[in-house]
Amino acid sequence: MHDDPRVVSVHDADEARSLIDQGAILERHAIVMRLPLPLARTYDDPEFHPFSRDARPPLPWARVLPAFLAAYPPDHPDYQPGGDTLIDSYLVLYTEGAELGPLITEASAIAIRDDRAYGGILIVDRPGEGPWVCDLWRDPDPAYAGAGVRLLHWAASRLHGFDGLGLVVTVGNDAALRAYERAGFMRETTAWRLRLPD
Secondary structure, eight states: OOOOTTEEEEOOHHHHHHHHHTTOEEEEEEEEEEEESSOSSOOOOTTEEEOOTTSOOSSOHHHHHHHHHHHSOTTSTTOOOOGGGHIIIIIHHHHTTSSSSOBOGGGOEEEEETTEEEEEEEEEEETTTEEEEEEEEEOOSGGGTTHHHHHHHHHHTTOTTOSEEEEEEETTOHHHHHHHHHTTOEEEEEEEEEEOOO
């Protein structure tokens, strides 16, 4: 959800091309995906620690941030500059419900092994959409391989009373796309987020 009226999302390739030809800047080209709910079983994992009811992470953000930054290096299609400032300018905004809707705390978690955060998932209740993965990350170290799919199953199995879990994956983020498909997500549409000229 963007408050800036110059930022629009379109789902038609011809419309996106036309707006770009008129000077719009492409901010993100993404695939919208959805996982049908409920899942057949509950997934438990002792390494996944949910957020508190007041949307606080189970570890201080400063201890979570290194894994988040490792997951999005500068050559990643979803890289965001900012370093330590991403705690307040990104992570806290989403967990406090200021961007896409309130955090579903029981389905959002930080992955912790040996007292070290290595990944996490943030699920929000997006107005008009329902449960939505606003972020999923893991440290790229091979020791944590498969954690993304495990986090998705863990979170989805805690979403009671909903018929689906949505997300978007940036075109070019092939590893994430494969992980989402392995987790059972299906492609719904393609979206272009564009910033219109002044």
